[in-house]
Amino acid sequence: MRSFGGVVAVDGASVAVPSGELHGLIGPNGAGKSTLFHLISGYLRADRGQVIFAGRRVERLPPHARARLGISIAFQAVRLFRGMTVLENVMVGAHSWTRHGLLDAALRLPLHGREEAEIREQAASALERVGLLHLAARPAESLPLGQQRCVQVARALCGRPRVLLLDEPASGLRWAERGSLSELLAQLRAEGLAILLVEHDVRFVTGLASAITVMDRGRVIAAGAPDEIRRDPAVIAAYLGRERASA
Amino acid sequence: MSLFLQYLAAGIATGSTFALVATGFVVIYRVTGVINFAQGVFAVLGGFLAYSLLHAGVAHGLAEGLAVAVTAAIGLAFGLVALGRRGTPPLASLIVTLGLAIFSYAVVITIWGDNPISYEGLSGLLAVGGVSMQRQYVLIVAAAVATFLALALFFGRTYLGMALTACSSDQRAARLMGIDVWRMGLLAFAVGGALGGLAGVLLTPLQPVEFDSDVGIAVNGFAAAIFGGLVRPATAFAGGLVLGVAEAMVAGYFRSSYETAIALAVMLGLMLWQASRRGPTEE
Numbered sequence: 001m002r003s004f005g006g007v008v009a010v011d012g013a014s015v016a017v018p019s020g021e022l023h024g025l026i027g028p029n030g031a032g033k034s035t036l037f038h039l040i041s042g043y044l045r046a047d048r049g050q051v052i053f054a055g056r057r058v059e060r061l062p063p064h065a066r067a068r069l070g071i072s073i074a075f076q077a078v079r080l081f082r083g084m085t086v087l088e089n090v091m092v093g094a095h096s097w098t099r100h101g102l103l104d105a106a107l108r109l110p111l112h113g114r115e116e117a118e119i120r121e122q123a124a125s126a127l128e129r130v131g132l133l134h135l136a137a138r139p140a141e142s143l144p145l146g147q148q149r150c151v152q153v154a155r156a157l158c159g160r161p162r163v164l165l166l167d168e169p170a171s172g173l174r175w176a177e178r179g180s181l182s183e184l185l186a187q188l189r190a191e192g193l194a195i196l197l198v199e200h201d202v203r204f205v206t207g208l209a210s211a212i213t214v215m216d217r218g219r220v221i222a223a224g225a226p227d228e229i230r231r232d233p234a235v236i237a238a239y240l241g242r243e244r245a246s247a
Numbered sequence: 248m249s250l251f252l253q254y255l256a257a258g259i260a261t262g263s264t265f266a267l268v269a270t271g272f273v274v275i276y277r278v279t280g281v282i283n284f285a286q287g288v289f290a291v292l293g294g295f296l297a298y299s300l301l302h303a304g305v306a307h308g309l310a311e312g313l314a315v316a317v318t319a320a321i322g323l324a325f326g327l328v329a330l331g332r333r334g335t336p337p338l339a340s341l342i343v344t345l346g347l348a349i350f351s352y353a354v355v356i357t358i359w360g361d362n363p364i365s366y367e368g369l370s371g372l373l374a375v376g377g378v379s380m381q382r383q384y385v386l387i388v389a390a391a392v393a394t395f396l397a398l399a400l401f402f403g404r405t406y407l408g409m410a411l412t413a414c415s416s417d418q419r420a421a422r423l424m425g426i427d428v429w430r431m432g433l434l435a436f437a438v439g440g441a442l443g444g445l446a447g448v449l450l451t452p453l454q455p456v457e458f459d460s461d462v463g464i465a466v467n468g469f470a471a472a473i474f475g476g477l478v479r480p481a482t483a484f485a486g487g488l489v490l491g492v493a494e495a496m497v498a499g500y501f502r503s504s505y506e507t508a509i510a511l512a513v514m515l516g517l518m519l520w521q522a523s524r525r526g527p528t529e530e
Binding site: 041042043062063064067068073075079081082083084088091092093095096097098115116119155159 | 333405406409410412413416417419420421422423424425426427428
């Protein structure tokens with residue numbers, strides 16, 4: 001549970017994502033999707049409730065410690081590091097698994113160099129997976145927003161995640177780019193990654209997810225397989241219906 | 248004319264030390280969001296430490312190097328106290344740095360007393376194109392430029408530097424990438440301590456320092472840092488040089504008691520001009 005001032009953003013919501021599964025989280029604007037998402041990443045702290053990762057309670061851990069356990073995130077609002085190239089941005093993602101601390105960097109330079117080469121390689125392959133390796137040397141902020149989203153996904157992948165949290169990664173992407181993103185997500189799922197996907201586009205999610213949780217006004221109003229969700233009257237009333245009416 | 252060139256040389260030399268102090272402000276501010284009011288203290292401590300080491304018979308070069316290493320450690324210690332627990336707001340840390348600066352007066356007076364100290368730097372003159380200047384000036388400028396280039400390489404090219412840059416660009420995002428922003432802040436304080444200490448060991452042969460010299464040094468360094476919006480090291484460095492030259496000119500042609508006031512007025516004018524040209528800055 002988390003409230004902002006007197007406004008309860010998320011209450012009594014529960015999501016479980018086993019590895020090798022892509023879990024969709026949908027709901028209208030202001031439903032609490034992003035809040036729930038950030039309670040998992042550690043960006044926000046829950047007032048009450050638990051976050052359990054690989055059998056371990058992590059809700060009291062600071063965000064960097066959660067990242068080190070294998071929780072990686074791509075933001076809804078693009079947050080790349082300015083003044084750095086695309087490749088360097090992705091390399092920063094590797095901080096969640098690199099061991100070197102301040103002293104390592106100062107005293108064990110040869111090892112540091114080897115690890116740095118490994119990081120660079122890993123970052124390049126993450127960029128290749130999102131199809132942006134050819135832009136590696138460009139300043140990150142010079143890319144169109146859609147591609148910046150993909151760089152965020154690459155940065156998250158470079159962190160060798162066990163759980164990947166993606167907040168509307170497909171928004172702002174062109175049709176073909178959406179297709180390749182959904183292929184990539186299917187691949188990652190097959191590789192055993194647990195993925196939690198927050199998405200506005202219901203069709204995009206239902207094609208990929210093995211389970212979907214629907215939120216509205218901070219509460220879970222439905223959960224289940226994509227087909228069940230599509231037929232759920234509460235969901236149609238709260239969300240799909242509204243979208244159909246506006247479409 | 249040659250008088251002008253001599254003032255210019257002196258100005259560039261003192262300006263280089265301001266630039267080092269300014270860079271310290273920028274490094275710490277960018278990574279932690281804290282304006283470190285104790286930045287001038289590092290310079291004072293650097294000067295006193297080098298003074299004591301030289302008097303204990305340690306060779307030139309080694310003494311200064313050791314003093315800088317110790318100020319780096321002091322910077323780390325200040326960072327530990329000022330940053331406190333994770334999540335301490337930068338404004339609280341700022342007040343703590345002010346307290347540390349005042350506390351350091353007591354420490355300096357207890358150890359070294361309240362008399363100004365100085366020691367001999369590089370002696371002798373160097374003639375360049377008909378202008379003779381003190382070799383210490385040349386040393387200061389060379390050391391400052393080399394340090395600045397090394398820092399640029401560190402921040403731009405090393406993985407650790409990238410992490411620091413990431414922290415200064417977006418702390419919360421950096422945290423979610425697994426970067427321990429608190430430890431990066433400590434590192435920034437250590438770098439800031441070394442930069443201040445270096446400025447101190449270079450400056451002391453030119454201007455005697457005493458326990459409260461940190462105010463003058465920090466005001467100049469801070470003005471230079473503000474010139475770069477507290478976030479742009481290169482502009483801050485240039486700001487330091489401008490300030491140094493302006494002060495040397497005022498002291499040379501007018502009165503030395505007005506040097507800081509007039510130099511700061513020049514700085515203010517430049518900043519107004521900068522702001523009117525660019526419009527409101529976003530950083």
